[in-house]
Amino acid sequence: MILPACREVYVKVVSAVLLTLISVQGYANTVEDVRIDGLVQMPSSRAFDVIGFNDRESYNAGKVYQAINALFNTGYFSDIDVFKDNDILVFNVVERPSIGNLTIEGNELIKTEDLQRGLTLSGLEIGEIYKPETLNQIVQELQRQYYALGRYSAKVDISVEPMPRNRTAIAIDIDEGDTAKIVHINIVGNKDFDLETLTKDFDSRETGYWNPFSSADEYAKEKLEGDINKLKSFYLDNGYLDFSVVSSQVSLSADKRDVYVVINVSEGEPYQIGSLALNGSLPISEDRVWKQITQKKGDVFSRSQVTKIIEDISTELGDDGYLFTNVNVIPEKLDDQTVNLSYQIAPGPKVYVRRIIFSGNRETQDEVLRREMTQFEGTLATHSKIQASKRRIERLGFFSRVDLRTRPVNGTTDQVDIEVVVEEQASGSIQASIGYSEESGTVLGFGISKRNFLGTGNKLSFNASRTNQSQNYAISYDNPYFTVDGVSRGFEMFYKTSDHASDDVEDYDLDEIGAGVNFGYPISDTQRLSFGVTVKETTVQLGFDPSNETKSYINTQGDNYDDIIGSISWSDNDLIGGVLPTEGYSTRATLEVALPAGDQQYSKLSLTSQKYWNLNDSNLWLFRLKGRLGYGKSYGDTEAFPFFENYFAGGSYSVRGYGASSLGPKNSYDAGSTNTSSALGGNILMTGTAELIFPLPMVEDHKSVRTAVFIDGGSVFTDYCLAGNTECNQGIQLDEIRYSAGLSWTWITPIAPLSFNFSRPLNAKSGDKTDLFQFQLGTTF
Structure with a gap:
């Protein structure tokens, strides 16, 4: 690329003009008129302002020089010529191109x-x-x-x-070339810690560090600066107050593809805490503040611990309304490698909330957010209530981000406004889908599901689906604030029909129709106690060759049942993140009892629990544990637990890698039957899952895409086997628990959830049905 030598042209032109003016006339002259020729881009009015000449104004070579210089400084011109035409001073300019x-x-x-x-x-x-x-x-x-x-x-x-x-x-x-790879990282000057200890948390890694999804060995200046800060924090957290990074050098190979990093450090010596002191004006008792100071004399100094103590002291005073408490620590280093710490506290005035403002909730009504606030307008502002309000709004699951900001009110020192800033996420879907499931075959569905119906916070769901074996129709509506105290009320109506002749259960048709109502009562911010009643009619129609277990139940109980089912459940839910949670836990225990007023008497007790651990505070690396237990039992005139209420295991929603509903005891047939035994299900359920959730580097939207490696385990058992059934063992048989491991990928698409599971059974036995690949589309609502 060759650039014009503008300055050389400029000097030549100016020199020529000045020489001409000086040789022709070495004294001042008067301008009768000024003209500028060649203007296209620059307005003439601006050009005249730049040169600064007026009619009848005297000029000399110096003033012309200044005018030319001013025009060149605008950057518009590549050439300027000045000459006199009679009594008119003419500036002939050549503009640069646009x-x-x-x-x-x-x-x-x-x-x-x-x-x-x-x-x-x-x-x-x-x-x-x-x-x-x-x-x-x-x-x-x-x-x-x-x-x-x-x-x-x-x-x-x-x-x-x-x-x-x-x-x-x-x-x-x-x-853009190729990213230079880090060939070697070395730290010079470290005596008390080895290289592996110092670099174990570095984001930068040497080439050869194996991770198929990682770019850790690719050099980036910002990444190295972050690692140097981590190194400083490591030493400060271990008491090395005199630690310093002397220098850092980055060397390149001749082909600019290999990077060598050398960090020179001066460790110093570790310091221990000598004395601790509190200074400043304390509006609360000293005992409450000292409880937050977890250090003691003789402990090794740790900057991270000091930072946490400062936060805890601020929180403690914030719970008494002193939101703008200023807490500092003043270290005094002594020659004997000890450090005295003095915590300086300036609480400021008590603060009250003037107004609570909501923003970002384009769909959700303000009232839905306001009723979750435990901090109220006109009351003392407290840190714990503000944080509890934020957590309650996050638990709604309507928002991908929730921020609470306190803003001082102008002209006052004791009032704040709280601004609640939310970012809404999809809380439902309208879908008409044609899909396919490895377990259910062709899936036809239409549904409307809205957890935030019309922005009211109420949940409305209608679902109609059909597979090769079943048809399901259900509509439900739940109002979480039926009363202002948070008592919820929900309704449900459903109709289900299934034909098991072509699946792994057995040959019978089952129809269920019913309706229910339930009420929930809040026990705490996260816990609820719910009560419900469901009335349903169940009809069983046996196929050509049903199993002995099915025939036995029909012979004693009939094939049509009108039941009244009462339920009570306790739940504790502190999940954050909506459809794909990122932290928190949830536990639900439910007892269902078919009351004596109905045709059947049985009960089911179920427990489901899960918990997420955030591994690096990024919401991308997570560990999840989930478990489910179930137990059913008949009572009264019902001799055996209803076979159609049995639990099943295997498939995408329990133990992946095994066929859907294929685990556990098998049923039996008469000697002349041509059917082979299939899964009977059981009245005892035990399943569990452990997942490591990690981000894929090519995926940007981790809020709707999730990848995990998992281990599943579980099965179903029964405490009642029909006489003569050799493939049914009573009670829990731990050696019959099946395990699998694999990779799962879930995408919450605008149309419907899409999930893939690649799994391998770890202890499959002869006769088990395995399924290495499973996926679902449009089956989760």
Whole structure:
């Protein structure tokens, strides 16, 4: 790229003009008129303002020089000629071309919009005057940005082509090159800790560190700076108050592909705590503050512990209304490697809430948010109530982000406004789907599910689906605030029909129709106690060759049942994150009893619990445990537990890698039957799952996509086997628990949830049905 030598032209032109003026007339002359020829881009009024000449004004060579210099400084002109035409002073200018076209190619790491924004700030955009001197600066800045990303072989070429009508076309061609790899990281000067200990939390890794989804061995300046900060924090958390990073060097190989990092440190010696003191005005008892100070004399100094203590003291005073407490620690280092810590506390005045403002809730009504607030307007502002309010709103599951901000009220020192800023996420769907499930075959469905119906916080759900074996229709409505005290009320109506002739259960048809109502009562912020009653009719129609277990139940209990089922459940839910939680736990225990007023008498006790652990505070690396237990038992005139109320295990929702509902005891048939035994189910259920959830590097939206490796385990058992059934053992047989491991991938699509499971059974036995690949589309509502 060759840039015009503008300054050389400028000097020649100015020198020639001055020599002419001096040789022709060495004294001041009077301007009768001034004319500027050649203007196209610059308005004439601005050009006259720049040169500063007026009619009948005297001039000399110096003043002409100043005018030429001022015109050149505008950046509009590539050539200026000044001459006298009779009594008129003429400035003949040649304007630089404007930018008629600007293209950027070859960039992937840095978005085109970001590059264009930077070019605009430099004055390089279509319609602006082309200034060649800025191109070198742009090339250097782009290369600097790529160097910071570890792309030391990146190249930036800029070509300039003339266009008609005094315009020019600029093309920026970027070769981003390859990211330089970190070949070696070394720390020099460390005596008390080895290299492995110091670098174990580094984001930067040497080439050879195996992780198929990681770019840890790719050098980036920001990443190395973050690692150096981690190194400083490590030493400060271990008492090394005199620690310092002397220097850090990054060396490149000749081909700019290998990076060598050397960090020189001075460790110093560790300090222990000598004495602790409280200073300042304490509006609460000292005992409450000292309870927050977990350090004691003789402990090794830790900056992270000091930071936590400062936060805890601020929280303690914040619970008494002192939201703007200022807590500092003053360390005094002594020669004997001890440090005295003095906590300085300035509480400020008590603060009251003037107003609570909601923003970002375009769909959700303010009332839905306001009723979750435990901090009220006009009351003393307390830290715990503000944080509890935030947590309650997060638990609604309607929002992907919730921030609570306190803003001082202008003109006062004791009032704040609380602004609740939310970012809404999808809380339901309307879908008409045609899908396929490995377990259920073709799936036809239509449904409306809205957990935040019309922004009221109420839940409405209608679902109609049909598979090869079943048809399900259900409608439900739940109001979590039926009363202002948080008592909920819900209704449900359902109709289910299934034909098990073609699946792994056995040959019978089952129809259920019913309706129910339930009420829930809040016990605490996370716990509820619910009561419900469901009335349903169940009809069983036996197929051509049913199992002995099915026939036995029908013979004693009949094939049509009108039941009244009472239920009581306790739940404790503190999950955060909506459809794909990122932290918290949930536990639900439910007891269902078919009351004596109905045709059957039985009970079912179920327990489901799960918990998420955030492994690195990023909401991307998570560990999850989930377990489910169930037990059913008949009583009264019902001799055996209803076979159609049995629990089943195996498949996508319990133990992946095994066929749906295929685990546990098997049924039996008469000697002349051609049927083979299939899963009977059982009145005892035990399943569990452990998952490590991790991010995929090519995925940007981790709020709707989740990948995990898992281990599943479980089965079903029975405490009642029909006489003569050799494939049924009574009671829990631990050696019959099946295990599997695999990889799962879930995507919450705009149409319906999509899940894939790749799993391998770990202890399958002869006769088990295995299923290495399972997926569902549109089956979760």
